[in-house]
Amino acid sequence: MSAMSKPKVKKINHVAxxxxxxxxxxxxxxxxxxxxxxxxxxxxxxxxxxxxLPTGESEIELVQPTSNDSGVARYLEKRGPGxxxxxxxxxxxxxxxxxxxxxxxxxxxxxxxxxxxxxxxxIHPESTQGVLVELYELPEEKRD
Amino acid sequence: MSAMSKPKVKKINHVAxxxxxxxxxxxxxxxxxxxxxxxxxxxxxxxxxxxxLPTGESEIELVQPTSNDSGVARYLEKRGPGxxxxxxxxxxxxxxxxxxxxxxxxxxxxxxxxxxxxxxxxIHPESTQGVLVELYELPEEKRD
Numbered sequence: 001m002s003a004m005s006k007p008k009v010k011k012i013n014h015v016a017x018x019x020x021x022x023x024x025x026x027x028x029x030x031x032x033x034x035x036x037x038x039x040x041x042x043x044x045x046x047x048x049x050x051x052x053l054p055t056g057e058s059e060i061e062l063v064q065p066t067s068n069d070s071g072v073a074r075y076l077e078k079r080g081p082g083x084x085x086x087x088x089x090x091x092x093x094x095x096x097x098x099x100x101x102x103x104x105x106x107x108x109x110x111x112x113x114x115x116x117x118x119x120x121x122x123i124h125p126e127s128t129q130g131v132l133v134e135l136y137e138l139p140e141e142k143r144d
Numbered sequence: 145m146s147a148m149s150k151p152k153v154k155k156i157n158h159v160a161x162x163x164x165x166x167x168x169x170x171x172x173x174x175x176x177x178x179x180x181x182x183x184x185x186x187x188x189x190x191x192x193x194x195x196x197l198p199t200g201e202s203e204i205e206l207v208q209p210t211s212n213d214s215g216v217a218r219y220l221e222k223r224g225p226g227x228x229x230x231x232x233x234x235x236x237x238x239x240x241x242x243x244x245x246x247x248x249x250x251x252x253x254x255x256x257x258x259x260x261x262x263x264x265x266x267i268h269p270e271s272t273q274g275v276l277v278e279l280y281e282l283p284e285e286k287r288d
């Protein structure tokens with residue numbers, strides 16, 4: 001029995017899709033399907049550019065590598081374009097990571113990273129039957 | 145120029161994940177991460193059983209094949225477990241399919257199928273840079 005309670009999950013924050021070409025991908029997602037582009041952002045730390053397409057309370061993120069040797073570029077080369085990870089938003093990321101660790105789930109980030117005030121951490125696909133899962137904890141002002 | 149307007153997308157309805165073993169997968173998703181199981185349903189038409197885990201306005205669906213020769217079983221054998229498709233809910237699925245077709249996007253189902261009152265159709269990954277996308281139109285009584 002665990003003394004810790006389960007993490008409180010709020011929602012799917014986003015689904016990230018690796019694409020070869022954001023403009024081509026937008027022809028399907030935005031012009032075809034109607035999930036409209038909000039903005040495109042360069043993310044130098046990940047060597048990629050990301051298109052954000054909000055829908056309902058979640059987002060679809062289209063990720064295009066901007067170098068040949070980033071993690072995303074290697075993923076694209078190895079597996080081709082497709083769904084890359086799913087991000088769920090939790091109430092308290094440090095509690096969530098502690099609980100997952102207690103359950104012997106392998107973490108990529110044992111301590112959350114931070115970008116634009118958002119705390120995030122990845123869980124290793126080895127412990128999730130092949131799905132790369134990201135956790136987000138948003139700062140107060142970015143919560144719904 | 146298209147005379148038709150873009151489909152109205154409401155939200156991500158679900159993300160479907162193919163797993164080898166639902167009970168094992170629930171150890172991560174439910175007991176570890178805290179995305180709680182609502183129910184498990186046998187889907188004989190797809191030769192699979194599906195665990196439904198609602199979170200926010202969306203669901204995570206864990207799909208386990210119950211035969212060796214279904215589409216899902218072949219996917220699992222070929223690609224291993226992982227994210228299988230993303231389903232977005234639209235206001236009017238027939239209008240959405242007509243619009244997509246007009247944009248030369250290849251459809252798996254040109255006419256919606258129906259299950260439990262839900263109209264659904266799949267879009268071919270060839271036209272989406274590798275992502276299997278499902279459309280849902282819910283009947284009035286199942287909408288939020």
